[in-house]
Amino acid sequence: MRVLWFILSPLIALAVGLFFLGLSRRIMARIHWRYGPPLYQPLIDILRQFTQKSVSHGRLFDIGIVLSLAGSIVLIEFLPFGGVCPMSSSGGMLVILYVMLLMPLGVALSGGEAANPNTSIGISRNLILAMGYELPLLLVLLALMTRYETISIVEIVSAQREAGPAFVSFPLVLSGVAYLLILPAVLGVRPFEVVQAPQEIASGPVAEYGGPYLALVTIQHALSLFIGTSLFVNLLWGGASNPVVLILKMLVVFVLVLFVNASFPRLRVEQAVRYLWRWPSLAALAGLILVATIGR
């Protein structure tokens, strides 16, 4: 059964991620007062990209994107998926933090091989943005680890099942607020869409991908949407006892993020870092102090 989940959970994650992609295009279209593409438009796009011929820019260009995709698949194995977690016995949040780095790193490696100036700008923006949101993210994770006295994400989920979601429990409210404030940056949507920014830097790191490479990038993007929302739901909204409830909770979070995406214009990268290091970091720091002094 557990072996089955090893294979099944990335596939479900892919299906959910693609559904999120289609849903985001649809909801954005409705907010723009448009009709929008069908829900399965990302599938059509991926099929089209797989059947196109493209050029490779070198060995690292091929390997990097596979590394990024592998990183996201491994990460999904570590995330609790509504009662089941394929890699529950090992790792914990520290492994998740390390493996999370593989996703932008792989794209950076392979995009760098293409030697497109837009790609370089996109990669540097990606790293700057990651520097911006990882400070509050680490503070939030520290607060969670202190509160529940564990580094295992599975135990955090089960502790929340007994005591209610962390987001609404008293000492972790500030951490929850901080995580909500950085969630658009973690997912890379507006106002933190500085990495892709099609109108400015021609899709940034993925500017040079075409054909099957672009299909892999789209799949990786879908998986990263799943990871971002799933991490939030598991850490602060108590996870779920079965996958359906988890996906429903993720859907709520994702639609909220989409409304933020539709409402705000894109920030410049230094404005984004200034914001991320000010209010979310302050809230996360205050939350950590609160938890460390009275919350345990």
Add this chain to the structure above:
Amino acid sequence: MDRNELMKWIKAPAKMAHKYSLNAVYFCTGCGIIEVPPTITSRWDAERFGVVPSATPRHANLFLITGYVSVKTLRAIIRTYEQMPEPKYTVGFGSCTINGGMYWDSYNTIKRLDKYIPIDGYIAGCMPRPEAIFVAVTHLWTLIDKDMADGYKRYRKNYAAYRANQEMVLGKLEWPPLFPKETGTGTADGAAMAMDVASHTTGRTG
């Protein structure tokens, strides 16, 4: 529109996917680009049919050249076209891409774009309305269905002739040939000879 017919998807998935996922590079050469924003935004919403603008030629499979092409932009158009992954479709928008339009006697515009890159279809008019883009897209669907949108194959086949035409206007090109020269054995039947080059080099003839 046969997007919801499952049998067609099973029979020819690649063809259907190419039809209903047209990611377009809008080459904003001339006044034609003013018709594109209403097309892709809420007034006409081209995304219903899977037509979305893409920021880079590597992501795209539809090349829309909107308006006159000066000699200087021709260089960028050729490079953009050659960077797009195959299969790719090209549509000339407006009279200027057909015969020069109101720039028919200009010294530095291209009269027939088809001589330099293969065009799968034209939208005539000055200016065509945004609806004309939808008509063009439906025509393109028919062409893809019948395997008649084969501009990229013509380019490969007649590459020598196209390259010769390009070099006649632009002088020596600084990038290497896209295909080996010997594969492109086609002659003037695929790429018409660059007649307006003479007027470009020797002065106005109009």
